[in-house]
Amino acid sequence: MAHIDTQDNASRNNKRIAIWLVLIVALMVGMAYAAVPIYQIFCQVTGYGGTTQRAEDNAIAVIDREMTVRFAAQVASDLPVRIVPAATQVDKVGKKVTVTYEATNLTDQPVKTVASFNVTPASMGAYFNKIECFCFTEQTLAPNETVQMPVLYYLDPELDLNDELDTIREVTLFYAFHAS
The missing domain is CATH 1.20.5 (Single alpha-helices involved in coiled-coils or other helix-helix interfaces)
Structure with missing residues (x-):
């Protein structure tokens, strides 16, 4: 038992x-x-890794410090789209700025794309605020269509309070486009 x-x-x-x-x-x-x-x-x-912030409205103030913002793009090899990044901007920190990327579908078929993004230097990600961006939604381009894709952003004036960012005068907003 x-x-x-x-x-x-x-x-x-x-x-x-x-x-x-x-x-x-x-x-x-x-x-x-x-x-x-x-x-x-x-x-x-x-804002870790250069991830930008999503904002509802403009910053509370514009300060005298100027910042150069460069724009870049990369397109996945399997995506038949040409992207022309926005022109470089030099503006006061806190100012709301609208820039435009241009996308062209290079085929006779509709193309759907999404864009992922980051900011360099990565430490600026917490201070880069996008109010409106094509990257928030999937984009559908008709055959051979060219579209303007706006980005409305501002740099948070609080970046001026961060001593580690005193020497930074240039930021790059980078988009990677891929098929969705």
Whole structure:
């Protein structure tokens, strides 16, 4: 009889261990799927990695400090689109600025694209605020169509309070275009 109890206990312990292992694996898979959106939220909140901020309106003030903002773009090799970045801007920090990227569909078929973005130097991401941007939504270009894609942004005047940014006079807003 003791031999049967020992087997029952061992069987129960094995089942418990198996259940825990399945739960741990399920938790790890769930965390793997959640990692990307959690990381994106973290980057958007902190500006980490040059992630820009999304703003509803203009900064509270315009200060005397000027900043050069350069614009760049890269198109995925499988996307038949030509992108012309906006011209370089030199404006006072806090001023609301609108620039335009130009996109041309190089095919006889509609093309859907999305753009991911970042700012360099990365430390400026927390201070680069976009009010309006084509990157917030998927863009559909009709066959051979050329469109103007606006970006409305401002640099947060609070960047002037960060001593680590005193020497920075130039920022680059970079977009990577890919098929959606």
